[in-house]
Amino acid sequence: xxxxxxDLQFGEGTxxxxxxxxxxxxxxxxxxLFSKYPVxxxxxxxxxxxxxxxxxxxxxxxxxxxxxxVETIYENGSTVSTSDALSCTEVGEALMxxxxxxxxxxxxxxxxxxxxxxxxxxxxxxxxxxxxKTLKRIASAMEMxxxxxxxx
Numbered sequence: 001x002x003x004x005x006x007d008l009q010f011g012e013g014t015x016x017x018x019x020x021x022x023x024x025x026x027x028x029x030x031x032x033l034f035s036k037y038p039v040x041x042x043x044x045x046x047x048x049x050x051x052x053x054x055x056x057x058x059x060x061x062x063x064x065x066x067x068x069x070v071e072t073i074y075e076n077g078s079t080v081s082t083s084d085a086l087s088c089t090e091v092g093e094a095l096m097x098x099x100x101x102x103x104x105x106x107x108x109x110x111x112x113x114x115x116x117x118x119x120x121x122x123x124x125x126x127x128x129x130x131x132x133k134t135l136k137r138i139a140s141a142m143e144m145x146x147x148x149x150x151x152x
Contacts, residue, residue, distance in 0.1 A: 001069065002058060002071055003020050003021070003022065003056070003071060003074040004020060004021040004057035004058065004129075005020055005021075005054055005057050005060075005068075005070040005073075005077050006021050006057065006130055007019035007054070008018065008020050008052065008053075008054040008060060009048055010049060010052070013031065013044075014030040014031045014040075014043050014044065014049060015027055015028070015029045015030075015088075016028050016029075016052075016060065016073060016077075017080065018041065018054075018060075018070055018073050018074075018077070020070075020074060021057070021088055021129060022088075022089070023082055024074075024079055024082050025079070025080050025081045025082070026073050026074055026077035026078065026079055026080065027077055027078050028072070028073040028076060028077035028079045029137075030043055030068070032076075033068075034141065039065055040066060040068075042066060043062065043066065048062060048063075048066075049062075051063075054070075055067075057070070057106075058070055058071070080139055087128065088123075088126045088127065088128065088129050090126075090127035091123065091126070091130065091135070092123050092124040092126040092128075093124075093126075095120075095123055095124055095134065095135075095138065096124045098139070098142060098144055099124075099142065102142045102143075102144075104142065106120045106121055106124070109138065109141055109142065112141040112142075113137050113138050113140070113141035114137065114141075115134060115137060115138060115141075119134075120138070123138075124133055132146065132148070
């Protein structure tokens with residue numbers, strides 16, 4: 001399974017702090033890879049290190065020679081926190097329950113909402129991060145509404 005990154009922050013030295021779609025935040029010090037991948041030692045240059053960008057949801061890239069898969073950070077990094085934010089899995093489960101309560105198939109929902117059945121499936125499996133606009137279209141097709149609460 002591939003874990004999707006949604007945010008990248010830079011810590012002290014060569015420490016990366018990555019937030020994943022699950023809400024987990026992992027910290028990883030790239031210096032542990034210097035002996036295996038000497039090119040990474042260039043990241044000691046703070047300006048170069050801070051130029052890193054999250055590319056898509058699966059990798060971090062600095063230049064044509066330096067990159068890392070976020071899966072490495074997920075597998076080998078230390079968890080620094082877990083968010084209580086609504087995860088894609090929770091959204092998917094809520095959609096599945098709502099669709100089941102209306103006794104609709106994904107295919108039927110797709111036809112009414114205009115959203116591809118494969119996309120509905122990805123949302124329900126928790127591997128897609130739908131926009132609020134998409135969720136409203138789906139809810140409308142089921143004659144339902146979307147409610148988002150901010151709780152303290």
